[in-house]
Amino acid sequence: MKKLLTASALMFGVMGTGVAQAAEEVNVYSYRQPFLIEPMLDAFTKETGIKVNVKFAKEGLAEKLHQEGEYSPADVLLTVDIARLKELDSKDLVQALDSEVIEANVPAQFRDNDDRWFSLTLRSRGVYSSRDRVGKLGDDFDYLDLAKPEFKGKICTRSGKHPYNVSLISAIIANHGEAAAKAWLEGVKANLARKPQGNDRAQVKAISEGLCDVSLGNSYYLGKMLADEKQIPWAESVYLNYPGQDANGTHVNVSGMALAKYAPNKENAQKLMEFLTSDVAQKMYAELNYEDPVKPGVASSELVASWGEYRADDLSLESVAENHEKAMKLLDEVKFDL
Structure with missing residues (x-):
């Protein structure tokens, strides 16, 4: 009986320790x-x-x-x-x-x-532009401008179905309507320099190599490229632009x-x-x-601040999320990634 009581005491002691430990995790x-x-x-x-x-x-x-x-x-x-x-x-x-x-x-x-x-x-979704061939885009530049003929053969982007792009398209639907968003996707697709591929940094690399002149990309990637010795030349080949400053604001x-x-x-x-x-x-x-x-x-950070101030789109994230399925549907309809 003494042995059983001792074993029981040890068992509860371990259990007690486990509970205390879990409470501090x-x-x-x-x-x-x-x-x-x-x-x-x-x-x-x-x-x-x-x-x-x-x-x-x-x-x-x-x-x-x-x-x-x-x-x-x-x-x-x-x-x-x-x-x-x-x-x-x-x-x-x-x-x-x-x-x-x-x-x-x-x-x-x-x-x-x-x-x-x-x-x-x-995490702002900006537009990178070639320093040499395009220069800095003005405050009047908007995402919708990427569908204009002047960008024919000049745009690089990752897959349209990547969450970063789907959310941008969802915001465009919320701000401009589904028909306008579809027309925009068709225009951007017609202006692509190559089939959508790679990640956001790969698009900036393509700009530095002269394969395209502008690309969609999250702003923080500029900091990450500047922190990578091999990618510094990519970062130094572009300007980061915040679209929509005279319109709805940057997504x-x-x-x-x-x-x-x-x-x-x-x-x-x-x-x-x-x-x-x-x-x-x-x-x-x-x-x-x-x-x-x-x-x-x-x-x-001081580095991020050096890229300039911007006005963010005041859409609620709930509004963006509500249009996710519509955005995916439009991407399929225009065969954006093909």
Whole structure:
């Protein structure tokens, strides 16, 4: 009997330790590469003592969460692009989080109406132009201008169905209507210098090599190219332009977060999510990733600021997400990638 009691005591001791340990942890599933978010997570651990465990996924995050169901260890979900945030929401893989801190830090335009997802950083979709052959595009330049005959054979872009482009098309539908968006896609396709391919940096490389003169691309890639010795010549061959300054404004997408539906460490998850919207984390995002902070009053990095100020489109991300299926349908209709 004494041995049994001792064994039982040991067992409960281990279980107790396990519970205490879990209470000081938070589990993150992330589409964002570890090196992009680790500095913020390390700062959170240093401030709170809560350990952050990260699982990185290049794709299939929603499928993984669905398979794990209520036994999923995921607490916080980190991803990029409104389409991916809405996917997690529409598949009922997240839960609402009522946080006065987050609501104060993240403008309503950049969070879900029901508090099921929140933006962390802003990612403007700019247009790169050749310094030598085109020069800087003026404030009157708009995305719609890319469909004009003057750009015949001069445009490079990644796949139209990449989330970054789908969200841009969704915004054009919201601002100008479906018919206008289809006409725009047809015009841009007619102006392509080559079949859509590669990523945003590959388009800037193509400009530097003289294959095209302008390309669509997220602004932060300019910072990433300037930080890579081999890619500096690409970056120095282009100007970054913010379209729509005399129209609807520059389209912005986001990186964002959500609270997993079955989060086992909900209290710690909330602490982490609130920290990621704080001045400290927002400034780190700005300096390390060349993205714009979502929290008003936190300055962009000196490098990003040197690219110029811009007025962002004031469309809510909900409005953009609502047109995702229409955008995909139009891409198929005009056979944009073929």
